[in-house]
Amino acid sequence: MIITSRFLARPVRLLSTSAAFVSCIRLANTPHFHVPAGLSQQLQQPLRKMHIQSIPMWVGSSNNYAYLVSDDESKDAVIIDPANPPEVTPVLAEKSKSLNLTAIMNTHHHWDHAGGNTKVLSSLASRSLPVIGGRDCEGVTETPAHNSTFSIGKNIRVTALHTPCHTQDSICWFMEDEATDERVVFTGDTLFIGGCGKFFEGSGAQMNRALNEVLAALPDDTRVYPGHEYTKSNVKFLKKVLPDNRALDELARFADENQQTQGKFTIGQEKAHNAFMRVHTDEMKKVTGQTDPAAVMDKLREMKNAG
Numbered sequence: 001m002i003i004t005s006r007f008l009a010r011p012v013r014l015l016s017t018s019a020a021f022v023s024c025i026r027l028a029n030t031p032h033f034h035v036p037a038g039l040s041q042q043l044q045q046p047l048r049k050m051h052i053q054s055i056p057m058w059v060g061s062s063n064n065y066a067y068l069v070s071d072d073e074s075k076d077a078v079i080i081d082p083a084n085p086p087e088v089t090p091v092l093a094e095k096s097k098s099l100n101l102t103a104i105m106n107t108h109h110h111w112d113h114a115g116g117n118t119k120v121l122s123s124l125a126s127r128s129l130p131v132i133g134g135r136d137c138e139g140v141t142e143t144p145a146h147n148s149t150f151s152i153g154k155n156i157r158v159t160a161l162h163t164p165c166h167t168q169d170s171i172c173w174f175m176e177d178e179a180t181d182e183r184v185v186f187t188g189d190t191l192f193i194g195g196c197g198k199f200f201e202g203s204g205a206q207m208n209r210a211l212n213e214v215l216a217a218l219p220d221d222t223r224v225y226p227g228h229e230y231t232k233s234n235v236k237f238l239k240k241v242l243p244d245n246r247a248l249d250e251l252a253r254f255a256d257e258n259q260q261t262q263g264k265f266t267i268g269q270e271k272a273h274n275a276f277m278r279v280h281t282d283e284m285k286k287v288t289g290q291t292d293p294a295a296v297m298d299k300l301r302e303m304k305n306a307g
């Protein structure tokens with residue numbers, strides 16, 4: 001366990017809860033050491049190791065997200081889908097004072113995800129960074145195999161999850177912080193909060209595998225960071241096809257009250273409120289008139305496309 005506090009010069013690694021308790025007692029008993037109210041609570045808070053900065057792009061039109069993911073300890077970082085350089089490079093320039101960018105990563109080849117790679121690279125001091133993504137991404141240098149892993153800095157372990165359908169080169173990036181046990185997945189245009197991408201290069205069978213075999217196998221507490229902010233329109237559709245779904249109420253309320261929903265919902269919650277992750281249920285079979293999960297998926301997509 002790692003703890004930190006603005007009252008301590010640097011993070012302290014503790015072995016157990018009882019060690020944390022002893023530490024608090026010692027501080028409290030130290031003469032002339034004033035222990036402010038709430039310090040013991042602060043001592044219990046883990047130092048954040050994986051930091052995710054969302055960079056909204058084309059807000060009001062396509063509502064894309066790029067994400068800057070960094071490891072607090074080593075300061076190594078990657079930028080995911082930096083498609084619009086005018087909105088991304090100022091952030092990277094500012095952050096270059098404190099972070100060490102090690103790669104550009106992409107979720108798939110579409111221009112509004114991978115189309116900024118070359119320009120972003122040319123804006124950086126180090127123009128030879130790897131571009132890690134699907135085979136058709138602009139300037140790609142590395143395409144990790146399905147289920148292969150690599151690290152960002154000291155603490156973030158990345159797993160490549162191939163999810164062909166929206167494009168054949170779609171890869172979702174699962175990241176685990178081994179120090180804090182935090183888990184996230186960057187899903188591009190495969191999984192949205194409350195929805196999924198169009199099947200431009202694939203079939204319902206492929207999207208069913210992507211969502212309900214590959215992504216559904218992730219731990220339920222994995223937080224979802226999609227490639228677009230589409231939640232409000234997804235909720236409209238979900239209300240039509242899941243009228244009696246109580247889990248949808250929470251999503252609808254949150255989407256009403258917040259402009260941004262990325263990182264606020266988990267794979268476990270998506271299984272509860274996202275119709276495309278419920279194609280095996282009787283309610284979705286009834287709504288679509290299909291029984292095979294791949295056929296339910298195709299029909300649902302057709303219904304969503306129709307509006």
Ligand SMILES: [Zn+2]
Binds near residue numbers: 110113166189
């Ligand atoms: Zn796309």
